[in-house]
Amino acid sequence: MKNIVIISSSIRNKSNSEILARQALQGALESGNHAELITLKDKDIRFCKGCLACQKTMKCVIKDDVSEILEKVKSADTIVFVTPIYYYELSGQLKTLLDRLNPLYPQKYSFRDVYLMTTSAEEGDEVVETAVGGLKGWIACFDKARFAGVFNGGGVNDANEVSGREDMLKAAYEFGKSIETPLS
Template sequence: MKHVLILSASPRKNGNSDILCRQFMRGAQDAGHRTELISLYDKSTEFCRACYACFTTGRCVLRDDMEEILDKMQQADVIVVATPTYFYSMNGKLKTVIDRFLPRWQNLGGHDVYLIITGHDRKEGLKLVEEELNTIFTGLGNQVKGCIWGEEVWQKGEVENTKAMDEAYQAGSHI
């Protein structure tokens, strides 16, 4: 049994990214794995101040929910990162969280990582987000195992009845 941590950067409850996260989670649970979903928009995460105090203390000077998120990431076997695309990039909430990896970046490797990327473009238009997230997570020492594409979806719920739903379930059930 693996511990699967899902980080959803969807700003909309039951938005397309969030729906795919829950589908991945259902697949992992059906396969007997322990899952936890964190909606990043429910968490308080301030911007990194680049003070680098964390280099000497190992802790961020900001007191918000990032320490809890980092603890959970370190404890997980599998990390799922989901984001809608905004102007051909990950959304700002996810980028803010990633910037705050700084105090523990050396201890965030060794995980299997899955990416969930949604947007109104076809996969070709979403590839920049995959490349960026793949670079970040492999650079931390993780192995990106796959990417689920919620392509050509914009309005809330449009991802339902697409192939991405089955892909998310299958990825979760085969970790």
């Protein structure tokens, strides 16, 4: 049994990536894990100021919703970051959160496997390549963590479009179910 934290970063209503994230959550729960989905939709998350105070104090000077998310990320075994592809990259919301997790850098953390789930209008491995690279940059700063794979939800654009894609819904559920097995 793993402690899995799924972080959904789209703030769009009826977000495709959040719908897939919820499928993955269901799969993860049904295989007996402790799993939780956090959406950034209703969260107050401000930009990192770059002061680096956190490297000494292990706390951020900004008081917003990140501290609660950070504690959950810190104690998770597995993290699944979920993002719509924006200009072939991670969403700004997710990048902002990754920067704000900087107080974790000098701390002990439990997470090992880090996955990425994406949705995008276009399909193909190349659509997610830069976003995967961005996340790998974050993971590279956490020695004990590793990139465990990407769930590429390409080919959906309109809000809620993925609800009509049984194949993708099922694949996301199966992904959640098999989360202990790294994706290729």
